[in-house]
Amino acid sequence: MRATVGASVSRETMTWFKKRKQNLESVPVEERVVKTENVFVKCEECDEPLYKRDLEESLQVCRHCGYHFRIGARERLAMLFDEGIYEELDAEVISIDPLSFVDSKPYPERLEQARRVSGLPEAIINGTGNVGGHKVYAGAMDMLFIGGSMGSAVGEKVTRLIERAMKERAAVVIFAASGGARMQEGTLSLMQMAKIAAALAQLDEARLPFISVLTDPTTGGVTASFAMLGDAIIAEPKALIGFAGPRVIEQTIRQKLPKDFQRSEFLLEHGMVDAIVDRREMRAYIIKLLDFMMNPDIQRDSEQSTQRRSTYQYERQ
Numbered sequence: 001m002r003a004t005v006g007a008s009v010s011r012e013t014m015t016w017f018k019k020r021k022q023n024l025e026s027v028p029v030e031e032r033v034v035k036t037e038n039v040f041v042k043c044e045e046c047d048e049p050l051y052k053r054d055l056e057e058s059l060q061v062c063r064h065c066g067y068h069f070r071i072g073a074r075e076r077l078a079m080l081f082d083e084g085i086y087e088e089l090d091a092e093v094i095s096i097d098p099l100s101f102v103d104s105k106p107y108p109e110r111l112e113q114a115r116r117v118s119g120l121p122e123a124i125i126n127g128t129g130n131v132g133g134h135k136v137y138a139g140a141m142d143m144l145f146i147g148g149s150m151g152s153a154v155g156e157k158v159t160r161l162i163e164r165a166m167k168e169r170a171a172v173v174i175f176a177a178s179g180g181a182r183m184q185e186g187t188l189s190l191m192q193m194a195k196i197a198a199a200l201a202q203l204d205e206a207r208l209p210f211i212s213v214l215t216d217p218t219t220g221g222v223t224a225s226f227a228m229l230g231d232a233i234i235a236e237p238k239a240l241i242g243f244a245g246p247r248v249i250e251q252t253i254r255q256k257l258p259k260d261f262q263r264s265e266f267l268l269e270h271g272m273v274d275a276i277v278d279r280r281e282m283r284a285y286i287i288k289l290l291d292f293m294m295n296p297d298i299q300r301d302s303e304q305s306t307q308r309r310s311t312y313q314y315e316r317q
């Protein structure tokens with residue numbers, strides 16, 4: 001310490017300018033960094049910095065590499081409906097704790113935390129409105145709510161969506177994002193798969209379309225039920241889509257799996273999805289599908305054929 005002082009004294013005689021000693025006001029630690037976390041984000045795929053407002057404009061898709069950031073359920077519905085306007089439905093349908101389930105914490109506590117973190121009542125949001133002028137009942141799942149897991153409330157909400165569409169002769173669009181069945185509700189979660197599949201069979205009987213959009217990630221019981229039952233199954237690029245994880249499959253079949261075998265592109269190649277659509281084109285693509293599927297001429301024909309079929313069934317009985 002003393003050596004330093006000596007050095008500064010000798011230098012003082014040689015310098016041209018004198019630095020006046022000034023007591024700097026100390027800046028508190030939390031203010032020393034310029035806050036940029038709300039302005040820029042880094043692309044998870046290509047590491048490029050992205051201006052947050054640009055990212056919002058491009059619907060949370062990286063403009064450098066096309067990486068699709070995960071988005072929330074409400075954003076998803078706003079992107080779908082005309083002018084972003086829709087009426088939210090069934091917000092009162094929420095999970096209870098039928099099994100008094102406790103893992104690392106009691107299930108009611110987990111639900112409460114999920115509601116706080118996601119700002120959503122459940123892992124799916126239902127809404128209705130117009131899409132390209134067509135009446136649509138749409139649902140969007142959200143990974144922030146206990147991993148987008150499907151419990152009895154999610155199952156009930158999806159079923160109500162389908163039943164409403166049948167009553168109004170409208171189309172159903174669902175954006176899947178899920179880790180699978182909700183373990184905390186045990187077999188009640190698994191029963192939702194059958195319940196929704198049955199409702200979708202009725203929708204099919206009524207000749208009304210269900211467009212299923214698979215987003216990153218769509219796995220487990222959701223893939224094993226309604227997500228793969230769409231009349232049109234569309235996936236976002238590079239989305240993880242599967243039933244069980246790769247490790248479980250490798251251990252079961254005792255074989256190494258091909259690279260990226262659970263990604264949208266692989267599934268398209270193998271005929272499991274109908275199309276991969278960039279999020280920025282998604283709304284236009286869905287409108288095109290609806291224009292075709294909800295075409296009044298086709299609808300009239302199919303109504304007649306449904307009537308014919310039911311008369312036939314009646315006569316057979």
Ligand SMILES: [Zn+2]
Nearest residue numbers: 043046062065
């Ligand atoms: Zn990128």
